[in-house]
Amino acid sequence: MKIALAVLVVSLLGSAPGWAVLGEYQNSVASDQHRLRAQAQETVRQGYSVEQLKTADGRTVREYVSPAGIVFGIAWQGPTMPDLRQLLGSYFARVQQAAQSRQRRRGPLVVTTKDFVFESGGHMRFFRGRAYVPSLLPKSLSAEVVR
Secondary structure (H helix, E strand, O other): OHHHHHHHHHHHHOOOOOOOOOOOEOOOHHHHHHHHOOEEEEEEEOOEEEEEEEOOOOOEEEEEEOOOOEEEEEEEEEOOOOOHHHHHHHHHHHHHHHHHHOOOOOOOEEEEEOOEEEEEEEEOOEEEEEEEOHHHOOOOOOHHHOO
């Protein structure tokens, strides 16, 4: 039963096209926008910017970018999960391991370590979540900006 659950979680987490990658330089938003036929909107805030991509099927991914061009946080919502393997990059293995070892099958999946935070939940046709790297947050910001 645990193997079946793990296969289901991995297939859900890796079932959609890719986006920019957490913890790396943000340089693929334009190509993601074109490939996904998404509308992009950039909002510049004090100390960071938010690149938001909206697809025709109702998915929204927000990439939080530091002044140095590093993606320090990602948030998503929509009727399907984004490709978390692509979004999270090297952090995806932590989420995959947590999903496979969790005792409860229902409820949100939360992974919290000193250098990575992941929260994801929802239900059929409405998924949402966020992930961020605390050490990459600009000094004047709290993690609450990633939503």
